[in-house]
Amino acid sequence: MSQVDARWAQLLGTVDPVVLGARVRSARLAQGLNQADLTGDAYSVGYISRIESGTRRPTLAALTVISERLGTSVGELVAGASEQQLDEIRLGFSYAELALENGEAVDAEHQARQTLARAEGASVPDLTTRGRFVVARALEAMGQLDDAIMELESLFADIDGLPALRCGIALSRCYREAGDLNLAIEVGERIRPVIAEGGLERSDEAVQLAMTVALAYIERGDLHRAARICTEAIAMAEEVASPTARSAAYWNASIVYSERGETQAALALATRALGLLGEGQDARNLARLRLELGRLQLALDPPDAEQALVQLERANEELRSTSASRAEIAQAQVVLAHALIVDGRPEQALEVVVAARDATPGQASLGAAEAATAHGEALAELGRTDEAIGVCREAAALLTALPGADRWVAQAWCELAELFDLLGETAAAHAAFKSAASASGLRLRGGDRRTSRVRQDVS
Structure with a gap:
């Protein structure tokens, strides 16, 4: 059995007999033939009838004979599409995947959905699975996480x-x-x-x-x-x-x-x-790893800003040509801005972080809050104190609006508190430190309870 025949035999075992039967009947009627015209010496009219009604799955040999008499191919009967059409579907998905890896998520989703419709019409499970996965990845890259999760949960249940x-x-x-x-x-x-x-x-x-x-x-x-x-x-x-x-x-x-x-x-x-x-060849993860390496180099004592910038600048450049989401690219820009500040280049840091904030406007997310804090830090380094305070208050509002709290939110509050303190905003710094404690899971006791505890200790 040839490789092509083996593929059709495998697909024949998975295709819905009712769907297959409908295709046979539709092709027969299109040719103006009756069931007897398909029987020949080897098959009966009853056999053809059972195939068309979906109560009998034909063998590959029988379907090959039937397809020849219908003037079509086994592929079109089994898959609902010719080999050329299947190649076009594969090419469409390859284009969508390439667009996704090149950072063109919107184009990738559009192409994947169009091609997915053809794959679903052809009833080819492996191509349909491939298409649904590309659509979900494109949604993730666009930051539409809820939609991506729905697509992935649905797909996960079927494969x-x-x-x-x-x-x-x-x-x-x-x-x-x-x-x-x-x-x-x-x-x-x-x-x-x-x-x-x-x-x-x-x-x-x-x-x-x-x-x-x-x-x-x-x-x-x-x-x-x-x-x-x-x-x-x-x-x-x-x-x-x-x-x-x-x-x-x-x-x-x-x-x-x-x-x-x-x-x-x-x-x-x-x-x-x-x-x-x-x-x-994993360009996206290579860029993300460069980003992590740059973070670590900035965390050294003293920071190695020169080497960090080498990694971070490459990471930012490479992420833009991958399937990384806008939020991920903006996050990389924020880390780059920190490195530029450490390296004594606040003007360039300001340009980078403003671009990061413009890329994710109106998003109440941890990334948006961190970008606002970095924005305030750059302004503070440039001596633009009033502007820096205003931007830091925006960061505080973004952190306050977050639906949940964890150690990362607590860390963001701590960094914002330190910046408020640097800017001379003592009350705001105190409030930010309290928010950091709360986000980390600590809870302050009420005033009456603290007073009662003190009285017990001194009595």
């Missing part, structure tokens, strides 16, 4: 194997980006049976999923659990011997060390990850 694992990685990532860390972690548990049943434990994707879940644990503040996942993933990645898997493991382990305050160890792991990822 298995490696496509389901890749879908799970994207779904966990979207939940984390949306701030729902518990669901980001829960996706990892949901997909464990898929990994086991498909024998995918030693795949790159299994390591990438573990790292995605580890990031959710890091953001939730559970560094011990994140460290265990990273240790296990590094061991698995070393066995797999894949540069991509090993890079992901080292990268996330570096984040754990960074959060523990062990910057030198984090920097060593991130540098190792960068060397490994540089061997591959």
Whole structure:
């Protein structure tokens, strides 16, 4: 059996017999033939009738004979499209994926939806799955996380194997980006049976999923659990011997060390990850890793602003030509602005951070608040104190409007408090520090309770 015949035989086993029968009947009527015209010596009218009614699935040999008598191809009967049309669908998805990787998310979504409609009409499951995944990734890149999550949840329920694992990685990532860390972690548990049943434990994707879940644990503040996942993933990645898997493991382990305050160890792991990822073709993650390396170099004591700028400028340039979302690109610009300030170039920092804020107007997000704080910092360095205070108050309003609070929000409040204090806004600094304590989970007791406690101590 040829490769083409094997593909049609596989698809024939999955196509709905009712749909297939309707195609046979439609093609027969279009040719002005009756059922007897299709029977020949080998088949009966009853056999053809059962095929057309959807109560009998024909063999590939029988369908080949029927297609020849109908003047069509097996592919058009099984897939609803000719091989040329299927190639056009594949090409359409390839174009959408390329647009997505080049940072043209809107164009990618438009192309993917158009091509997806053709794939659904052709009833080709693997192409339909591919199209739905591209649409979801485009929505994520555009910052439409709720819509992306809906698409991914729907897709995840319909597929298995490696496509389901890749879908799970994207779904966990979207939940984390949306701030729902518990669901980001829960996706990892949901997909464990898929990994086991498909024998995918030693795949790159299994390591990438573990790292995605580890990031959710890091953001939730559970560094011990994140460290265990990273240790296990590094061991698995070393066995797999894949540069991509090993890079992901080292990268996330570096984040754990960074959060523990062990910057030198984090920097060593991130540098190792960068060397490994540089061997591959994952431009978006390479840029993101450069961004993380730049952050770590700024966190050194003293900061290595020169080397940080090398990484951050490349990261900003590379992210613009990938599927990174606008919010992710803006975040990279904020980190670059910090580096420029440290390097004594506040004028350039101001230009960069204003561009970052213009890219995400009106968004009440942590990223928007961090951008506003960086904006205020640049203005403060330039001696434009009144403007800086006004922008810092915008940052405070953005942080206050956030629906949830976690350690990252607490860190943002701390940085804003320090800036308020630098600007001489003591009351605002005090309020920001209180907000940081609240975001971190600390709660201040009421005045009466504190007074009662003091009286008990002195009595």
